[in-house]
Amino acid sequence: MGTIDGLPPLREVIRAHDLVAKKQLGQNFLLDLNLTAKIARLAGDLAGSDVLEVGPGPGGLTRGLLAEGARRVLAVEKDARCMAALAEIAAVYPGRLEVVQGDALALDVAARLAPPVKVVANLPYNVGTELLVRWLTPPAWPPFWQSLTLMFQKEVAERIVAKPGDDAYGRLALLAQWRCDVRIVMTLPPEAFTPPPKIHSAVVHLVALPAPRFPADAAVLQRVTAAAFNQRRKMLRSSLKGLAPDMEARLLACGIAPTARAEEIGLEAFCALARNLAGPAPG
Structure with a gap:
């Protein structure tokens, strides 16, 4: 198979740099450059955007992002073994690839990026969910990014898109x-x-809304959903009773049956309950 940029196929890169995937780093390398280019295209038009990539490994997706026209890619890689391979890519795309060796959980990446920003990554399995939650819960909304195009274990992807009544439906x-x-x-x-x-993997595409879909205080909504889903088999009047002494009345005021369970309740109703709890007690 030909390559997209004149660089060697990824199998040769891995062999040349002795890049055996490490389980403790959550590494599973995607070697087909046609697939990595397809993932880059799923992020939409990259021209004019900075792109954040976490866990580039030997750089297959990195090459796809640059070949698809990303203005600039910031690649954050924890594994020092990958630095030489990524430097070879940077040499082919002068000024368009910045590689930072470090832990994405510990870096302030927003300060290194110019808007508009898209995040595209085959996330290491061991930090994927934690990174997503951080990107979804910044101090202020809208966030520094316009969209997230992220690969997860398929089970995690299904939790992100689940609807009420689905087995995978929950806080995520x-x-x-x-x-x-x-x-x-x-x-x-x-x-x-x-x-x-x-396991199978799946790519999820998330586009940031200008404002949340329904009004609610983020901290209150987090408390409500945590209490509800931490005891998801219990009726809401039991699982949420610790949040307010008059919880049953508050549930009824929001049109929610006190005997319902968390998995039956949609986003709009949870937001209504969060607003109710943030306000005065019902009369």
């Missing part, structure tokens, strides 16, 4: 859908990766 779905349009745009089998993981 509410958090993502409160502030974003979300959809799964691609699924990949284990054999697409080296080494093959034991």
